[in-house]
Amino acid sequence: MFETAVLVETIVKAVIVVSVVAGMAGFATFIERKVLAFMQRRLGPMNVGPYGLLQLAADGIKLFTKEDIVPQNAVKPIFMIAPVIAAVTAFVAMAAVPYFPEFTLFGYVIHPIISDINVALLYVMGVASVGIYGPLLAGMSSSNKWSLLGAARAVVQMLSFEVVSGLSVLAPIMLIGSLSLIDINDYQVGGISHWLIWKQPLAFVLFAMAGFMETNRAPFDTIEFEAEVVAGYATEYSGMRWGLFFIGEYANMITISVLVSIIFMGGYNPIWFIPGALAMLLKVSLWVFLFLWVRAAWPHIRPDQLMWVCWKVLMPLAVVNILITGFVLI
Amino acid sequence: MELNDFKQRNIAPGYIFFEGEKAPENGWQAFKKVVKRSLKGELFVGLWIVFREMIRFDIHTIQYPAEKYEMSPRYRAIHRLLRLFESGSERCIGCGLCEKICISNCIRMDTHIDEKSRKVVSEYSINFGRCIFCGYCAEVCPELAIVHGVEYENASEQRAHFGLKADMLTPLDTFKAKEQKEFPGFGALSDNADEAVKQTPLAY
Numbered sequence: 001m002f003e004t005a006v007l008v009e010t011i012v013k014a015v016i017v018v019s020v021v022a023g024m025a026g027f028a029t030f031i032e033r034k035v036l037a038f039m040q041r042r043l044g045p046m047n048v049g050p051y052g053l054l055q056l057a058a059d060g061i062k063l064f065t066k067e068d069i070v071p072q073n074a075v076k077p078i079f080m081i082a083p084v085i086a087a088v089t090a091f092v093a094m095a096a097v098p099y100f101p102e103f104t105l106f107g108y109v110i111h112p113i114i115s116d117i118n119v120a121l122l123y124v125m126g127v128a129s130v131g132i133y134g135p136l137l138a139g140m141s142s143s144n145k146w147s148l149l150g151a152a153r154a155v156v157q158m159l160s161f162e163v164v165s166g167l168s169v170l171a172p173i174m175l176i177g178s179l180s181l182i183d184i185n186d187y188q189v190g191g192i193s194h195w196l197i198w199k200q201p202l203a204f205v206l207f208a209m210a211g212f213m214e215t216n217r218a219p220f221d222t223i224e225f226e227a228e229v230v231a232g233y234a235t236e237y238s239g240m241r242w243g244l245f246f247i248g249e250y251a252n253m254i255t256i257s258v259l260v261s262i263i264f265m266g267g268y269n270p271i272w273f274i275p276g277a278l279a280m281l282l283k284v285s286l287w288v289f290l291f292l293w294v295r296a297a298w299p300h301i302r303p304d305q306l307m308w309v310c311w312k313v314l315m316p317l318a319v320v321n322i323l324i325t326g327f328v329l330i
Numbered sequence: 331m332e333l334n335d336f337k338q339r340n341i342a343p344g345y346i347f348f349e350g351e352k353a354p355e356n357g358w359q360a361f362k363k364v365v366k367r368s369l370k371g372e373l374f375v376g377l378w379i380v381f382r383e384m385i386r387f388d389i390h391t392i393q394y395p396a397e398k399y400e401m402s403p404r405y406r407a408i409h410r411l412l413r414l415f416e417s418g419s420e421r422c423i424g425c426g427l428c429e430k431i432c433i434s435n436c437i438r439m440d441t442h443i444d445e446k447s448r449k450v451v452s453e454y455s456i457n458f459g460r461c462i463f464c465g466y467c468a469e470v471c472p473e474l475a476i477v478h479g480v481e482y483e484n485a486s487e488q489r490a491h492f493g494l495k496a497d498m499l500t501p502l503d504t505f506k507a508k509e510q511k512e513f514p515g516f517g518a519l520s521d522n523a524d525e526a527v528k529q530t531p532l533a534y
Contacts, residue, residue: 039380
């Protein structure tokens with residue numbers, strides 16, 4: 001009986017997370033177009049629905065009804081499975097992420113996390129790096145030189161940022177002594193002054209940069225930068241397969257925002273009069289906005305600069321940070 | 331000014347030359363450059379500028395089919411043939427100056443003498459496939475009969491559209507509704523034209 005209840009609860013949570021995040025990812029495309037437009041003194045989509053709100057539906061209809069083209073020389077099974085990998089890993093990573101404080105509904109305590117595993121952080125980062133197989137396989141199977149270049153850049157990028165993100169998050173883990181995101185959140189109980197961002201500012205900056213690289217967002221959007229590699233790994237994709245890449249990218253963005261909010265910015269602990277759930281929403285919105293903001297403001301960097309900055313600047317800084325943290329702990 | 335100052339024509343006075351940053355010569359200088367750039371906070375200046383523009387909300391978009399540009403009266407789009415305000419008859423006297431001056435040879439007119447022994451224009455057409463919209467025809471016209479309009483939406487099924495006399499001439503019902511506007515652009519009478527009129531000196 002108990003087993004069945006847990007099973008049902010998990011399935012319901014999973015469905016809710018997937019549908020809500022997919023909806024948010026869709027809505028984020030609209031927000032992105034609007035924010036970028038406002039920052040460039042434009043209006044953005046205005047014609048479909050009030051203030052262009054239904055542009056989302058128009059885009060969805062277009063994506064779903066568009067012809068699904070597989071190029072002649074492409075490796076068909078891999079070409080078709082690659083976008084699924086990109087989207088699925090983005091959603092699977094959310095299984096171990098807590099979103100809100102636990103609450104009671106109909107006399108039943110609900111933990112807004114699908115599965116509280118004790119290696120949550122390792123799991124999330126591992127699954128998120130599996131997500132790079134999406135662009136990699138897509139680019140290699142498309143039989144298109146731009147796609148291939150995109151795939152090569154994806155590998156280069158992953159090799160570079162994974163080291164930085166892993167090492168940078170090591171210092172907070174040393175402080176907390178647990179990989180569970182709930183433990184990390186509980187470590188920061190007690191207001192803004194207890195946030196880890198004050199104890200680990202360098203780790204925060206490094207992890208944020210690695211997050212930008214992991215989600216392929218500007219200024220590190222080397223693998224799909226239009227001016228250099230057309231659309232990178234997604235050049236040959238059309239219709240909903242391309243849409244899956246898109247949803248995966250935005251879901252990744254949300255995951256990284258949630259991760260940064262939990263690890264460094266106090267998670268879902270209440271601040272003053274703001275309840276925890278609302279604080280979490282605000283922090284995640286701030287981070288998603290920052291992703292768009294940075295895209296409007298900053299130029300992107302070359303792949304060789306990316307490798308340079310990762311291996312020669314960020315990684316040594318992360319190691320130094322770990323050393324200092326270790327000495328302070330001892 | 332020396333002769334050299336006149337020879338250098340590509341720059342305005344007060345132009346400041348910037349040679350660019352010096353390339354770092356050794357590793358220490360390169361390191362200093364990286365540290366300086368990283369800690370200077372220039373990236374945040376960029377962030378602030380786009381954020382400021384978003385807050386100001388000074389939107390420059392013209393939502394085209396709903397809003398349109400207010401064109402300058404001097405804008406040179408498809409031509410119009412005007413009517414005399416007093417009588418409603420055509421202003422064109424068939425002098426043929428526009429036909430002569432047209433540098434792309436795209437204006438053609440047919441004239442004949444009517445029963446009152448007056449020269450009238452029976453056909454007037456502009457080949458808009460060749461017209462370069464230089465404005466010479468409107469400039470040379472002694473009667474302000476052919477002028478440039480501000481209508482810039484010239485999509486049509488036929489390339490002959492807009493170019494015939496019937497297309498350009500102010501329709502009579504528009505004229506009767508007093509909707510023909512005087513052309514305010516180049517060659518038009520100034521606002522104080524009446525005061526500037528002098529009696530023809532016949533004394534000599």
